[in-house]
Amino acid sequence: MTVEQGQSPETWLARALGSHDAETHGVVPGIHPATTFLRGGDLTYPGLVYARPANPTFATPEALLSKLEGAAESLLFGSGMAAATAVFQALQPGDHVVAPKVMYWALRRWLKQFCAHWGLGLDLVDMTDSDAIAAAVRPGRTRIVWVETPANPTWDITDLAAAADIAHRAGARLVVDNTVPTPLLTRPIEHGADIVMHAATKYLNGHSDVLMGTLSVATPDAFWQRIRGVRGDLGGIPGPFEAWLLLRGMRTLALRVDKACANAQAVAEHFHGHPRSAGILYPGLPDHPGHGIAARQMRGGFGGMLSLRVAGGEAAAVRAAARLQLWTRATSLGGVESLVEHRASVEGPDSPCPPDLLRLSCGIESAADLIADLEQALAP
Numbered sequence: 001m002t003v004e005q006g007q008s009p010e011t012w013l014a015r016a017l018g019s020h021d022a023e024t025h026g027v028v029p030g031i032h033p034a035t036t037f038l039r040g041g042d043l044t045y046p047g048l049v050y051a052r053p054a055n056p057t058f059a060t061p062e063a064l065l066s067k068l069e070g071a072a073e074s075l076l077f078g079s080g081m082a083a084a085t086a087v088f089q090a091l092q093p094g095d096h097v098v099a100p101k102v103m104y105w106a107l108r109r110w111l112k113q114f115c116a117h118w119g120l121g122l123d124l125v126d127m128t129d130s131d132a133i134a135a136a137v138r139p140g141r142t143r144i145v146w147v148e149t150p151a152n153p154t155w156d157i158t159d160l161a162a163a164a165d166i167a168h169r170a171g172a173r174l175v176v177d178n179t180v181p182t183p184l185l186t187r188p189i190e191h192g193a194d195i196v197m198h199a200a201t202k203y204l205n206g207h208s209d210v211l212m213g214t215l216s217v218a219t220p221d222a223f224w225q226r227i228r229g230v231r232g233d234l235g236g237i238p239g240p241f242e243a244w245l246l247l248r249g250m251r252t253l254a255l256r257v258d259k260a261c262a263n264a265q266a267v268a269e270h271f272h273g274h275p276r277s278a279g280i281l282y283p284g285l286p287d288h289p290g291h292g293i294a295a296r297q298m299r300g301g302f303g304g305m306l307s308l309r310v311a312g313g314e315a316a317a318v319r320a321a322a323r324l325q326l327w328t329r330a331t332s333l334g335g336v337e338s339l340v341e342h343r344a345s346v347e348g349p350d351s352p353c354p355p356d357l358l359r360l361s362c363g364i365e366s367a368a369d370l371i372a373d374l375e376q377a378l379a380p
């Protein structure tokens, strides 16, 4: 149930859109574990039918996300990959997809296999280069231009408005993986995107304890109904408890994102030009090639993710990661605890990730502690 909502994303988030439990008047909305719903004697359903296509516990987090993204509708999925793959499974054989060379590695790997099996055309392009996107789209055949910005793990920046324009001229949709900036820093629909995806596993939930994905749509059209059908029929949905945990996590999103951005900016500035650094990749630094576009299309910070290229190459990077005490060596990102990962050893030989790169997910600890730990780990 929704009451006074206020004007600002922080307010929508903290108050979960004013939702509460209508039955008990609890200030926290309830969890609905039922998988099946009552049917009348006349065989009609007064409400829902079955929990695979729709569950009432999804309604508030979906509404909150739609409000944040400026979207008409949103859908929760059982993981970020379940959300992303539903978009491609709604395509028809013969359709064509343009996706980034630099993007979330597991999705790029899946997409290559899936496009081959499903009879889809695929071009992987440098999404920092609008001319390269324009050269890759095939008018009338390209259905999806997929963008991630800032993009894993080098934090390449794509100009969303330019990409949307190119996609739309070719009759394609722009779909944006907005996991890293979150809707607090970037609202892709404002820049022309048609669909926005999140690995809610990351910042939206924020506590490294829920696996979930989302899609949000600017205009619910026939393609969106196909995506909804993929979710309902394939059943790639979260459980109600996970959906409830997501809403709880999202209440603190604004505070967490602010602190993660401040920590990332502090770490980036400290190690910029540092003798043990062979380069800091962070769009918040003026010498990052995407800084100008990021400053235009991101508001309130440049995100909590950055990468440090360690002087001395791969061996020095692995040694530094091994010596870290406070940063946790683990994959994933967007939690309250800072994580470090040597990405090249995860992504394998066909990855564009440099071997000397450590990916840093800044949590909400003290920036001074995070910097001191990196200093001791990088010391000769």
Ligand SMILES: *Cc1c(COP(=O)(O)O)cnc(C)c1O
Pocket: 079, 080, 081, 082, 104, 107, 148, 152, 177, 179, 180, 198, 199, 200, 201, 202, 211, 212, 213, 332, 333
């Ligand atoms: C983690 C991640 C995904 C996949 O999400 P899962 O919940 O792990 O399936 C997709 N895109 C980005 C940018 C991610 O970081």
